[in-house]
Amino acid sequence: MKLISVCGSPRNGNTEWMLKQLHALAASRGISSDLILLRKHEIKPCNGCLSCEKGGKDRKGICSIKDDMQDIYPRLLEADIIVYGTPVYFEMLSGLLKNFIDRTCPIWPKLEGKSFAGIAVAEEGIGSAIDNLKTYASLCNMRWAGSVTALAKKPRQVAGDEKIVEQLQRLVSGFESATA
Numbered sequence: 001m002k003l004i005s006v007c008g009s010p011r012n013g014n015t016e017w018m019l020k021q022l023h024a025l026a027a028s029r030g031i032s033s034d035l036i037l038l039r040k041h042e043i044k045p046c047n048g049c050l051s052c053e054k055g056g057k058d059r060k061g062i063c064s065i066k067d068d069m070q071d072i073y074p075r076l077l078e079a080d081i082i083v084y085g086t087p088v089y090f091e092m093l094s095g096l097l098k099n100f101i102d103r104t105c106p107i108w109p110k111l112e113g114k115s116f117a118g119i120a121v122a123e124e125g126i127g128s129a130i131d132n133l134k135t136y137a138s139l140c141n142m143r144w145a146g147s148v149t150a151l152a153k154k155p156r157q158v159a160g161d162e163k164i165v166e167q168l169q170r171l172v173s174g175f176e177s178a179t180a
Ligand SMILES: Cc1cc2nc3c(=O)[nH]c(=O)nc-3n(C[C@H](O)[C@H](O)[C@H](O)COP(=O)(O)O)c2cc1C
Pocket: 009, 010, 011, 012, 013, 014, 015, 016, 086, 087, 088, 089, 090, 091, 092, 121, 122, 123, 124, 125, 126, 127, 152, 153, 154, 155, 156
């Protein structure tokens, strides 16, 4: 079983801490994992050319933009479980994560059947962020495996929060049944 997570925060903050914690918990259950920190990658905006749609649902997974996504596409396709984590910006996903989601256009039909979960961190309220992720999972025909949310403002404020760790633990336990 392989887990891949994508972190949509531009800083080494709460979302990143939660995803790293999730990966540590997954590792203790023998789940191999791959963490993509979008802040460390060059991922250009989708230019809307739609050349990736050639072939319809059997599209080849080719994007006309050559950047770090070329390396990320096969890593997403290899995974059984995908987790996207985002800070809440204006009650929605971060721009970094939305841009990444747009760039999955060449491969989204191939994500069908994978398990998918969301993590979101806001200062005051999660707004639509988890609903945004549920909509994406549904469009891609992925199985919703749950979410963990936290309230925090300063970077790494959630670090060591036992209640959050328990929720992440439950999410990881659910992965095993979701992929069984
Ligand atoms: C541009 C921007 C917009 C934000 N919008 C919201 C918001 O709508 N609601 C909220 O509760 N917090 C909002 N926040 C606060 C962040 O969600 C909060 O600081 C969170 O801890 C960031 O996660 P991170 O530490 O993983 O980067 C906003 C922060 C920024 C920078």
